Amino acid sequence: MSSRLSALGALPALFALLLSRQVHAADIDPLIPDQAIVRLIPGADINAVNTRHGTATLRAIANRPIYLLDMPDGVDPEIFRDQLRDDPDVNYVDFNYASEAxxxxxxxxxxxxxxxxxxxxxxxxxxxxxxxxxxxxxxxxxxxxxxxxxxxxxxxxxxxxxxxxxxxxxxxxxxxxxxxxxxxxxxxxxxxxxxxxxxxxxxxxxxxxxxxxxxxxxxxxxxxxxxxxxxxxxxxxxxxxxxxxxxxxxxxxxxxxxxxxxxxxxxxxxxxxxxxxxxxxxxxxxxxxxxxxxxxxxxxxxxxxxxxxxxxxxxxxxxxxxxxxxxxxxxxxxxxxxxxxxxxxxxxxxxxxxxxxxxxxxxxxxxxxxxxxxxxxxxxxxxxxxxxxxxxxxxxxxxxxxxxxRDILGDLNCDARVNVLDINAFVLAIEDAAAYAAAHPFCDRGLADLNGDGMVNVLDIGPFVDSLLAP
Ligand SMILES: [Ca+2]
Ligand SMILES: [Ca+2]
Ligand SMILES: [Ca+2]
Ligand SMILES: [Ca+2]
Structure with a gap:
């Protein structure tokens, strides 16, 4: 990013950024003065936006047209933000605030x-x-x-x-x-x-x-x-x-x-x-x-x-x-x-x-x-x-x-709970493996093996009902 900043001739702006970061830690995060965050529409050119508005790029987010801009001196931030927002190349505008651990x-x-x-x-x-x-x-x-x-x-x-x-x-x-x-x-x-x-x-x-x-x-x-x-x-x-x-x-x-x-x-x-x-x-x-x-x-x-x-x-x-x-x-x-x-x-x-x-x-x-x-x-x-x-x-x-x-035996609708909402899924798992897989993608049919015999079948019905009734 530093090479990009140099290429843009933005070092004075970077210096301003460093100064503006001297904000006080606070219960409410303070505004960082003179900065605007913009997201451009796809294909728009930030240099053209900067030229139109007298802004300078302080930072850019990789792979997305999102930029931190330094506003020109002496502008009213609210009015300036509205001007940026009216630019057809601009998707959104926001101010920048401090943030803390x-x-x-x-x-x-x-x-x-x-x-x-x-x-x-x-x-x-x-x-x-x-x-x-x-x-x-x-x-x-x-x-x-x-x-x-x-x-x-x-x-x-x-x-x-x-x-x-x-x-x-x-x-x-x-x-x-x-x-x-x-x-x-x-x-x-x-x-x-x-x-x-x-x-x-x-x-x-x-x-x-x-x-x-x-x-x-x-x-x-x-x-x-x-x-x-x-x-x-x-x-x-x-x-x-x-x-x-x-x-x-x-x-x-x-x-x-x-x-x-x-x-x-x-x-x-x-x-x-x-x-x-x-x-x-x-x-x-x-x-x-x-x-x-x-x-x-x-x-x-x-x-x-x-x-x-x-x-x-x-x-x-x-x-x-x-x-x-x-x-x-x-x-x-x-x-x-x-x-x-x-x-x-x-x-x-x-x-x-x-x-x-x-x-x-x-x-x-x-x-x-x-x-x-x-x-x-x-x-x-x-x-x-x-x-x-x-x-x-x-x-x-x-x-x-x-x-x-851990595996949650009986959780056939895969919501990490065992309750009446698992009954239909359990019946499907017993009756039709393919239909179960289609109805409950990326769930584990093996969780219907309540009796632990390695098979999912009618012998699991009794233990499943018991598990629903368990406190
Ligand atoms: Ca320090
Ligand atoms: Ca400190
Ligand atoms: Ca469940
Ligand atoms: Ca079984």
Missing amino acids: PEARGRTFFFNVMPVPDQYQTQAVWSAIGLPQAHQHSNGGGVLLAMVDGGLEIAHPALAGHIAPGGQNLIDGSANLEDVGDGQDNDSDGLVDEAVGHGTHIAGILAHVAPQAAILPLVVLDSDGLTDNFLLAAGVFAALDAGAVVVNVSIGTTYDSKVLEDALDEAELAGVVVVAAAGNLNRSAPPEYPAVLAAALGVVSVDGADVKSSFSNFGALMDLAAPGEAVYSTIPGGQYAAWSGTSMATPLVSGAAALLLARHADWPASIRAVRVTTYLQNTAVAIDAGNPGFAGQLGAGRLDVDAAV
């Missing part, structure tokens, strides 16, 4: 630094979500799992062998993926490099949950945990281009960004599972995007007793809960530490999605994301009773990876 926004840091991996490997978080049992069925092999986050310590011993080639730093266009500070308070909040470790910590959680998945780092967060809507969307688009089937987004923005919605819509069409952190400010409004978008799995944090974490955002648009308190994972320097946040709950769900997709590699893109959501939600452990005041606002329940990944 929830832990940067909420000011939580890693703690209990340890030189050894014992806590990381043996912590109760893994057993709380049924991970050891789930690993008997799947380790995530063959799945490309993207993380749109900060950099990560590639050389960390616990990450060796887990990182996919082809990672990108979308901030500077380089291949530098490292998780290091720059000694600067990039977001002018009085804290220097407060988000160093975030990406490494997320990577360590993904690597433990889905040990055979390949983790693709897409760096959009700076060392203070700051990014913006354009970069965040660019990270999701890059994940799609790389062929990732799961995208972990432990980042949120309070602005309902058109370009981020665009990226999530494209992910949905491609059957890619985007998992996003709810946010760490114990509120339901303003919500944080993309977690609340329909195409994302929004994750809230609970403690070891499935009680909502005091910091966790919540709301009717959340999809799942997962443990997010004092989660041990990797940090730079080859070390380990605990960190609390919805950012830490999120990769538990992303890793679970990877296990599920490795187990069901036959699921085509057309059903993949919906199936993953259905399986993870319908096998989740109900937690509303233990969270008075938050009923319906913590998602479908707490992640149970074992329940999601």
